[in-house]
Amino acid sequence: MSREKYVDPKISSPPFKETIKSKSALKREMVDLQKIGLDLVELPAKKLLKVELPDDLRESIELAKKIKSREGKRRQIQHIGKIMRSVDVDKILIELKFFDQENLQYNLQKMNIEKKVMRLISCGDKAIDEILIEFPQIDRKRLRQLTRQMKKETLDAKREIARKKIFTYLMELDSY
Structure with missing residues (x-):
């Protein structure tokens, strides 16, 4: 006779479902943030001033514009993507879309x-x-x-x- 463990339904099913993102999903999000960062780096200086950005992100973008080395620029774009994780990207996307429309x-x-x-x-x-x-x-x-x-x-x-x-x-x- 096999013994089954009793599972209380109230305890076993949490009231909210935690969504854990896969490593691939996180990488895709980072690549998307890096693409947005690259768009910001390629913006002319006058348009970049119109975009509301935190100071550290703005400094990283300015630094990326100055870097000539391909590999150095790639690493700086990755850094910009990392900074953008903590920034409201939707506002930036709206302003970039406005510039494209203009x-x-x-x-x-x-x-x-x-x-x-x-x-x-x-x-x-x-x-x-x-x-x-x-x-x-x-x-x-x-x-x-x-x-x-x-x-x-x-x-x-x-x-x-x-x-x-x-x-x-x-x-x-x-x-x-």
Whole structure:
């Protein structure tokens, strides 16, 4: 006859379930934190100042920017990941996503202006009229002058300079 041990259900099942993460899950989290840290290291200084970070994390990021050695930079990124374990990463992710969105909008604006410049090259006055509808504050005379100057140039380098002037002029107007 086998003897079974009596297990009291009240004692054996704890009221809450402890979740113990596997070593692999912890490593994946660390790699994710290191990727976020690398994104922070690659941010321009002006944008990095806008992100709310603890002082030790900010110093580690600045140090990582200065390190030229590949292996040294890798170790510093690991250190940044370790520091980020104690930081609220969600706030940082929100700000990084905002910067990405801002960059995407800027790129879309540039593409839109580039299309207008190409239309000016191909259609001339007709395209100027369309741009005047979109930007009533534009100086028609200046835009026509820039367009004619670009069409008149025979050298590719000078033509590109004139095209950039039109592009810059339209970008300034679009940012208002």
